[in-house]
Amino acid sequence: MGVTIKDIAALCGVSPGTVDRALNHRPGISEKTKARILQVAEQMNYQPDHMARSLAKGRTMTIGVVLFDLYNRSFSQLMNSIEAASRQQGYFVDLVLTNKDPENEKKCIEHLLLRKVDGIIIFAINQGEAFNDYLKSLSIPVVTICNYVSDDWSYIGIDDREAMKEAVRYICGKQYERFIYVCPPLAYRGKTNIYTQEERLAGCLEGLKESGIEAQPTVITDKDYIGSISRMDFGSGTKTAIICSCDIYALEVMNHLKGRGLRIPDDVGLMGFDNIDVLKYVSPALTTVEYAVEEFGSRAVQCVIEQIEQGTRTLVPRLPYQVITGDST
Amino acid sequence: MGVTIKDIAALCGVSPGTVDRALNHRPGISEKTKARILQVAEQMNYQPDHMARSLAKGRTMTIGVVLFDLYNRSFSQLMNSIEAASRQQGYFVDLVLTNKDPENEKKCIEHLLLRKVDGIIIFAINQGEAFNDYLKSLSIPVVTICNYVSDDWSYIGIDDREAMKEAVRYICGKQYERFIYVCPPLAYRGKTNIYTQEERLAGCLEGLKESGIEAQPTVITDKDYIGSISRMDFGSGTKTAIICSCDIYALEVMNHLKGRGLRIPDDVGLMGFDNIDVLKYVSPALTTVEYAVEEFGSRAVQCVIEQIEQGTRTLVPRLPYQVITGDST
DNA sequence: CTGAAAGCGCTAACAC
């Protein structure tokens, strides 16, 4: 159906090899014939066949992207920027979604391997040495994003620990006496990759300590964290702050607190993390931490392409963040 | 690097052709040799080369997906289900994002063509006969989703007109005297594909008419619709309902109304459409229309694969919807 | 500077 390199060769009275040299601007061809070939190619509206080229070169111009899902706002934004950056660089994107299931993640990666992707950008749910070795065995560039796996791979993200610490220090200036930290993923400690969540927790603990808060916070890791909170009393004088590791949890908690008729921040303080865009429709404005997740995407693409094409790896610095002081604390 | 069909052939002492017959369960091979070949393939952990197969068969096992972006919640859910359904059927997914730019949409489709996708699922921003002819010229199956192009293509969606009509009839039972319809995309009438938005508007008008409302609603198509609304007075006795063609607009309007100190629904009634999941964090609960967008995805995949593999096209019925009566009207 | 030819790994038509 399409016009091939042979057609052009025939029409120009040259060999396919020569056409290839012209088309790919390789040396060993006179300007004259090259110009002629390019012109004919143009006229015939020649489109190189990606499949054939991939087969011959062993490269597919495809980046595999492994994410949990697209439900979390941040992931969507991430994917948006990955798609744009990739296509702009002439790469295709193969998206696979793991649904936070470690087994499924492996299937997803296998799927990408079948496709012979040139590199992978992954928000990993697996972790540990075995997984790291598995990634190594793929022998293609891998860029980790949002969840660290090991120093063997570039990592794109913010310094979650510092960010949370800074946010918590801010909260601590508000006379809270009791602190509750909400982070259900911590229940999967040792089972799945919760690097980022661990960092945030650590940052919280450090932040409290540095602020001179002696009492340890209550850490809620229940999947049914709302249930746990519903059994807690917030009326009794001691002013409580609930710090959530993600905005989503904070929003759920907010709904719950409102349902109980508790006022935020007067009765209970509330903080999230991520500054997802729907926050603007919610009141009171949530105190949270913001960072440019779109930039994660473009950086990741740039980083993986560099490894694919140059074979070099430039260290990507931790990206900037900012504490957003809302009205909820 | 991988083990090929030749390696297996050599090891089994048969020809590549025979291995192919075994691997693809084609007739013309004895059970005995087939079993032996399959076993060896298994042992050697043979993985067929997708590129080579595609080149030979002229099929890539890839579905191209064209969406506006992933920002709108519904799109994310859609993509989630498309990814899952595709992978489950052994297909790859190539996602391209148009950002609602008609020119970019063409580039996106070209990108998919380079990739030689077997079929396309598209939420179109282009429209009209020229575009329809363009799609025809691709000579691969196309499934339209959420925005109708023509009867040449399967269409997945709800009956937006009826849905909006039903919702508006519900609103009309609430003694409103003045109606405002908010739908910025209508400003692009004739320029981009706003089929769904047109349907919703028509449904609104019909709903009002059937409810015996004489006065025409004020239709706001400004990009700066908040600006337009800010210039309107809602205090003066006549009870107003603001009907938005999407939840997103409704949420923006809600923010604005709250900012003005207006009470919803006491001072102004407000309605959205889509029932995006963030509504649960917003109060008052928005009156809206719900439908299973995930099902759009799985239906679309099923539909495009049927066309790719069987060459047949089964009419997909309009999917069900439901008016959600909230506290905002 | 250009042509010829041998692949990339798999499929499919035609012999035997």
Place this chain on the structure above:
DNA sequence: GTGTTAGCGCTTTCAG
């Protein structure tokens, strides 16, 4: 039943 062969369209090496 099984082997042989000629591609799919492009790249790349080796002659000339």
